[in-house]
Amino acid sequence: MSNNSIACHNESSGQYSILPVCIYSFISSVGLIFNITALAFFFHNTKSRSHTIxxxxxxxxxxxxxxLTLPMRIYYHLGFTGLPQWFCDGLGLVLKANMYGSIFLLTFICFDRCMAVSFPMSSHVQEGRRKAPVVCLGIWILTFGASLPIYLFGPQTDSPNCFDNLPIYAIQLKVVLPTLLMGFGFPLVIMLICSWGLVSSVQQSTVAQTKLVDGRKIYRMIATSLLIFLISFLPYHATLVLLYLDGPTPSCTVLTAYRYSLMVACLNTVLDPIAYYFTTDTFRRSFDISTVKRMFPLNSQSSESTGRSRRPRNS
Structure with missing residues (x-):
């Protein structure tokens, strides 16, 4: 870790750590509730599981x-020290791997929707869509497999600053260039092409012209997906470029921008479940109060028992 990075860490310590604590606390609590609820819905409705699901x-x-990696970041920003560096690096690996896993999965969701709408009768497309589990397995292997060597064989640091260390791997050209291209540039290009294909298919579709398909709903889905992708991941990758251009001793301003852009990237975990609701008909139609009660039977039983206890007894 460079002296400049240590100085920036010292300047940002203390009372200024309250903002990361608040942001990470919001993301961890709301994101956990939203995603656990989404997973409960997905696993409960296995009969209606589509390739997109x-x-x-x-x-x-x-x-x-x-x-699940964020509580330790909250712990660190509250002023607690002594976390071993290997533990911090491991949590960083899990966070980065899952962040890029989210990027690739969002890209394939957009691609899957484009293929389904543009080529609904193609047997080759339908056969390819059935390979969604294999694609997901490949994404998991790719994201963790590409990240693990960086943490295992990259330069080691004995700095005690844990999550505030300079992202030294990210500013090396041999790492930052593939990260920007494969981890952000190509997925963004694919999403833009697929979005254009979706819009073109809807405009040329005779079904859409007969109002049997709501084109505005598809446009809203496209806009929501692109907006979430850009809001979540563009700031982080833009700061990677700034870090590289600043060289081995980036300024405190760039380092601070990097740390907060990582928080914005983590915000994607809250935005994704919202996208499930507003862009997926199956999720929106099925997800109601009765569904929640069926997924959490203890709550419904307790509510029913409470209701029975409140009923007046016949004398």
């Missing part, structure tokens, strides 16, 4: 794993 289930798992 397979991707969404894996996305919710990735978001949940990411959220």
């Amino acid at each position: 397979v991707y969404m289930t894996n996305l919710a798992i990735a978001d949940t794993l990411l959220v």
Whole structure:
């Protein structure tokens, strides 16, 4: 860790750590509730599971794993020290791997929807869509397999600053270039192409012209997916570019921007479940109070017992 990074850490310690604590606390609590609820819905409604739902289930798992790393960041930003560096690096590995897993899964969700709408009668497309579980397995292997060597064989640090260490791996050209291209650039290009394909298919579809398909709903789905993707991941990858351009001793401003852009990227775990609700008809139609009661029978039983206790007894 560079002296400049240590100085920036000292300047940002103390009272200024309250903002990371608040942001990470919000993301961890709300994100955990949202994603556990989404997973309960996905696993409860196995009969209506589509190929897109397979991707969404894996996305919710990735978001949940990411959220589970945040309490230790809260612990650190509250001023507690003494965490071993290998433990901090391990949590960083899980966070980054699941963040890029979310990026790839969001990309394949968009691609799957594009294929389903653009080529609904193609047997080759339908056969390819059935391989969604294999694609998800490949994404898990890719994200953790690509991240693990960086933490195992990269340069080691004995700095005690845990999560405030300079992201030295991310500013090396041999790492940052593939990260920007494969981890953000290509997925963004694919999402843009698929979104354009979806819009074109809807405009040319005779079914959409007869109002049997709500084109506005599809447009809203496209806009929501792209907006969530850009809001969550564009700031983080933009700061990676700034870190690289600043060289081995980036300024405190760039380091601070990097740390807060990582928080924004983690916010994706809260936004994804909201996207499930507003862009997926099956999720929105099925997810109501009765569904929640069926998924959590203890609550419904307690409510019923409470209701019975409040009823007046016949004398």
